[in-house]
Amino acid sequence: MTVTLSPTSVVSLPDDPFTLENISNPYPLHEKLREAGPVVWLEKHGCYAVTRYEWVYEILTDFESYCSSGGLGPKDIRKEAEWRPPSILESDPPTHTVMRRGLAGVISPSTMRRLREQFAPFAEELAEEVAQRGTVDGIVDIAERYPLKVFPDAVGLRPDGRENLLPYGSMVFNAFGADNDIRSAAFAEGERVAAWVMDSCERENLTDTGLGADIWTVADEGRIEPQQATLLVRALLSAGVDTTIFGIGNTLYNLAKYPEQWEKLKAKPQLAKFAVDEALRVESPFQMFHRTTTVDTELGGVPIPADSKILLFMGAANRDPRQWGEDADVFDLDRNASGHVAFGMGLHQCVGQPIARTEIELMLQALAKRVDRIELTGEVTPWIHNVLRGFARLPLQLTPRS
Structure with a gap:
């Protein structure tokens, strides 16, 4: 859709967040967009962009005005078919309500206690x-x-073919960004990878115990439809690997970058949960995705027509000095990072986040018991990805505790 804008209605900028330069280091662009206004128009992509915490939070928590069912990518999937059926991430009530209740019943407090016990041994082994x-x-x-290792085991995946999980996640999340060479590369083996994942989500290809089997039990009880069970297992596989990998890597990067913070964590391993939140805030794995307006609306005095695409920059919101102070780009375990939007917020806040948090926390605590110093030994290599922020290589020197 083409939107005609008067010069006084919104600041219009030629910047492209999906260039290699801006993907490798998004933060200068984030600052420029935040300071340009509460809403800006991205000329290259024909969409609005919101980077300030106040307005990102408002959009995330107002699902009626800013829907997910239009798709998290640049297409309005209500009008144009995408490469896969919409998942819980791209649904709204009442469909979303049914699927979320089904998944929330599977990822319960008792489940998390069981998973923590299941995940802990390999964290200790790997840290050693x-x-x-x-x-x-x-x-x-x-x-x-x-x-x-631990997440596919928890879902109940068969051992063969797990190498398809990373390419599949890359496809899913890259599709939330621009239709560019990065997306094309992610889809190079799309048909084969997607076929393996969808086949793996079927009941007969999952173990009898695990999160996948639990989801199918919810279907057996009539609380979700069988096709929704397949979609929920698929959603777990797409959301439960890439973002957790980036979360662990980004946390390690910040602990190496700020050695005084590692000293705090080493002295008090119970600070691991605060380290997780602060790392998610300052180096958010999920940097941006789209929402679609359902009505004519207004943000910060800027009118936005119905059926408009808005690109939400969670990574920019999580470093907004208006919310976090002038040192918002600094990793600090003494900061209260609660309220960050790395996992979304409101109705669509990530239902699987307890699993990711548990994995990162257990890995940090296991390392804190064994490692005296974490040091960067060379240049880090950013992962080139349309919407996720992380590293492809992170050279470290770990000094064991005596």
Whole structure:
């Protein structure tokens, strides 16, 4: 859809958040967009952009005016079909309500207690291994290895084919950004990868115990439809790997960058949950996605017509000095990071976030018991991704505790 804007209605900018430069280091652009106004118009992509915490929060919590069922990418999937059926991430009530209740019943407090016990041994084993090795890649050796082992086991996936999980997640999330070369590369083997994932979500291909089987039990009880069970297992697989890997890697990066914060965590491992939130805030794995307006609305005095796409920059909102203070770009365990929007907010806040939090927290606590210092030993390599923020390589030196 083409929207005609008067020069006085909104600031219009030519900047493209999906260039290699802005993906590798998004924060200068975030600052420019935040200071340009509460809402700006991105000329290249023909959409509005919102970067300030106040207005990102408002959009995330007002699902009636800013819907998810229009798709989290640039297309309005109510009018144009996308490459896969919409998941819980791209649904609104009443469909969303039914699916979320079904998933919330599976990821319960009792489930999380069981998963914590299930996840802890490998965190201890892996932390011991990397501490003794010393020179490691924080991504390949820790951030990827840990969730790619414990999470598929928890879902109940068969062992063969798990290498498809990362390519599948890359497809899902890259589709939330621009239709560019990055997205095209992510879809290079799309048909094969998507077929494996969808096949893996079927009841007969899951173990009898695990989150996948639990979701199918909800379907057996009539609380969700069988096709919704498949979609919910698929949603777990797409949302439960990539963002957790980036969450672990981004946290390790900040603890190495700010050694005084590692000293605090090492002295008090119970601070791990605060380290998780502060890292999610300052280096948000999920940087941006779209919402679609359902009515004519207004943000910060800027009128926005119905059926408009708005690109929400959660990564920018989580560093907004208006919300977090002038040192918003600094990782600080003494900061109260509650209220960050790295997992969304409101009705669509990530229902699986307790799993990701548990994984990151257990890994940090296991490392804190064994590692005296975490040091960067070279340049980090950013992961080139349309909407996720993380690193492809993170060279670290771990000094074991004596």
